[in-house]
Amino acid sequence: MTQFIGKWTGDGDSYTNYEEFAKASGVTEDLIEKFRNAKSTLEFKQDGEYWMCDASSDVTPSKCYKFKSGEEVSTTGPFGKGLKFTITIDSDSKMTMKEQSELMGWKTVKVVREIKGDKLITTMELENGIQMTAEMTKC
Numbered sequence: 001m002t003q004f005i006g007k008w009t010g011d012g013d014s015y016t017n018y019e020e021f022a023k024a025s026g027v028t029e030d031l032i033e034k035f036r037n038a039k040s041t042l043e044f045k046q047d048g049e050y051w052m053c054d055a056s057s058d059v060t061p062s063k064c065y066k067f068k069s070g071e072e073v074s075t076t077g078p079f080g081k082g083l084k085f086t087i088t089i090d091s092d093s094k095m096t097m098k099e100q101s102e103l104m105g106w107k108t109v110k111v112v113r114e115i116k117g118d119k120l121i122t123t124m125e126l127e128n129g130i131q132m133t134a135e136m137t138k139c
Contacts, residue, residue: 010136021132
């Protein structure tokens with residue numbers, strides 16, 4: 001997991017299959033447009049057995065999420081809507097998250113983040129199999 005520590009940035013140019021995924025997710029058209037070209041940053045930090053992920057973008061307020069591998073977290077997302085997730089640290093370069101959010105009508109999304117060189121590749125998959133990917137670069 002130590003490969004995740006640090007700051008990662010990306011934007012909508014790296015998305016694949018964004019349109020289909022966003023529409024199937026149940027997110028409003030307004031948010032689909034806002035997120036289409038959003039510039040985002042994730043910063044991972046570790047404090048003992050706990051991890052923190054600071055998430056920010058140019059279209060959402062910043063939010064810090066604290067988690068422990070394998071334990072469910074119930075909180076709110078950057079827009080104040082309900083959010084539940086469980087992150088499992090699979091290896092030093094891979095983590096898997098199961099997420100449900102009020103913003104997406106409580107649909108379950110599987111999120112896999114993998115480090116490949118200086119890239120953080122994120123694959124998101126809805127229960128119906130529709131996927132999208134996004135790429136971030138380590139700063």
